Amino acid sequence: MSVQPDDRDPDRPAGRTGPGTEPDAGPDPALRADCGDCFGLCCVALTLTASADFPADKDAGEPCRHLGTDFRCGIHRRLREQGYRGCTVYDCFGAGQKVSRITFGGQDWRREPGSAERMFAVLPVMRQLHELLWYLGEALTLEPARPLHDELREALAGRPCPAPAGRRRRSG
Numbered sequence: 001m002s003v004q005p006d007d008r009d010p011d012r013p014a015g016r017t018g019p020g021t022e023p024d025a026g027p028d029p030a031l032r033a034d035c036g037d038c039f040g041l042c043c044v045a046l047t048l049t050a051s052a053d054f055p056a057d058k059d060a061g062e063p064c065r066h067l068g069t070d071f072r073c074g075i076h077r078r079l080r081e082q083g084y085r086g087c088t089v090y091d092c093f094g095a096g097q098k099v100s101r102i103t104f105g106g107q108d109w110r111r112e113p114g115s116a117e118r119m120f121a122v123l124p125v126m127r128q129l130h131e132l133l134w135y136l137g138e139a140l141t142l143e144p145a146r147p148l149h150d151e152l153r154e155a156l157a158g159r160p161c162p163a164p165a166g167r168r169r170r171s172g
């Protein structure tokens with residue numbers, strides 16, 4: 001489901017595509033999908049069931065029949081009219097390019113089929129992690145969440161948050 005930039009759903013929340021440049025200006029731009037730097041992972045790794053959003057069943061690990069050898073979508077300008085609406089709204093939160101370029105060092109699943117199964121298994125895990133990071137970043141832009149901003153910054157920096165006072169364990 002490699003969503004090309006010009007395929008993006010016009011109804012998609014604007015926040016999903018608005019990169020932040022400062023820590024509190026929103027989620028990290030690296031959490032935006034960059035299909036051009038991905039090996040079409042969402043078009044092969046995911047199990048898809050025929051529905052209003054995708055017209056055919058597809059097993060995990062089976063490349064979509066529209067996925068080209070260059071990892072581009074062969075029908076990306078006709079997705080909606082051909083019944084692939086789900087492909088225009090799916091968002092990997094940048095997990096695709098992270099798994100492709102960093103976790104697996106740029107080795108794609110066609111040239112390195114031995115790593116394909118692990119690569120496909122990692123994608124949904126990475127996506128969940130990236131989605132959580134997105135929400136943490138987004139919360140830093142929300143005024144009602146201000147009392148939590150310090151904790152959020154600690155979490156984003158990878159540091160353990162101090163337990164809330166009411167939940168601290170007594171020592172001794």
Ligand code: SF4
Pocket residue numbers: 001002003042043064065066067068072073074075076084087
């Ligand atoms: S139609 Fe197939 S190749 Fe195109 S974006 Fe959807 S899953 Fe990917």
